[in-house]
Amino acid sequence: MCEAQNAMGVRCDVLLNLSQSHCEMHSGHRIGVPSQPDKILLRLQIPEREANDLIQNAGIPYVPRDFEAQDEKNKAEAERLGVDFKKFRSEGGSGTPVFGRSGLKTGISIRPMLDELGESGFTTVNYHIEPSQKPSMFYIVIVFSSDSDEEAIGLHERLGDYAYSGWRYAHPWVHAPNESGVVTHALNLLFQMEDEACKIGLHYNSGLWGISDIPR
Numbered sequence: 596m597c598e599a600q601n602a603m604g605v606r607c608d609v610l611l612n613l614s615q616s617h618c619e620m621h622s623g624h625r626i627g628v629p630s631q632p633d634k635i636l637l638r639l640q641i642p643e644r645e646a647n648d649l650i651q652n653a654g655i656p657y658v659p660r661d662f663e664a665q666d667e668k669n670k671a672e673a674e675r676l677g678v679d680f681k682k683f684r685s686e687g688g689s690g691t692p693v694f695g696r697s698g699l700k701t702g703i704s705i706r707p708m709l710d711e712l713g714e715s716g717f718t719t720v721n722y723h724i725e726p727s728q729k730p731s732m733f734y735i736v737i738v739f740s741s742d743s744d745e746e747a748i749g750l751h752e753r754l755g756d757y758a759y760s761g762w763r764y765a766h767p768w769v770h771a772p773n774e775s776g777v778v779t780h781a782l783n784l785l786f787q788m789e790d791e792a793c794k795i796g797l798h799y800n801s802g803l804w805g806i807s808d809i810p811r
């Protein structure tokens with residue numbers, strides 16, 4: 596994705612080859628480094644049975660969600676940023692998808708990203724289970740923060756097993772700074788699979804995100 600962003604911090608959504616950094620419209624301009632994330636939300640989709648097991652047997656906290664309130668908040672945020680709420684998803688949103696509307700679909704390992712987050716000073720500050728809008732599906736949510744004032748809690752072993760597994764679909768989203776100036780990136784992972792079957796690795800790449808082939 597093009598690295599340019601507008602005055603509000605909204606990233607350009609033009610998709611590029613991996614060798615390019617800026618789209619035709621933005622190349623040749625003097626453009627700084629895009630906003631770096633303060634927080635990264637890793638969201639791993641799991642079925643109800645596994646969610647129940649994690650809540651009841653591993654003590655992972657469950658946090659209910661108010662989808663309507665969230666929708667209102669997202670709409671207001673899209674309006675504040677001047678972005679088209681329904682541009683990428685029928686359910687709406689204010690972020691920009693790094694790899695386009697359909698994301699990555701070839702079997703993804705996030706091991707490279709997890710290593711890079713550690714090297715970049717990110718720590719786990721929260722984890723919980725929350726409902727998905729899809730019936731009978733839930734998300735494991737793991738929150739990484741680069742703010743050293745936030746307490747690092749370490750990742751629960753059971754959740755580490757999920758994070759270090761493979762995932763069929765990956766959708767990283769970057770968001771412009773919110774009204775408090777906090778930048779959040781979100782990574783949604785769908786359909787767990789064997790780590791050994793993954794063809795590509797996802798990289799944090801200092802908030803620019805990227806992929807590499809996994810040699811087999």
Ligand SMILES: [Zn+2]
Nearest residue numbers: 597607618621
């Ligand atoms: Zn651009």
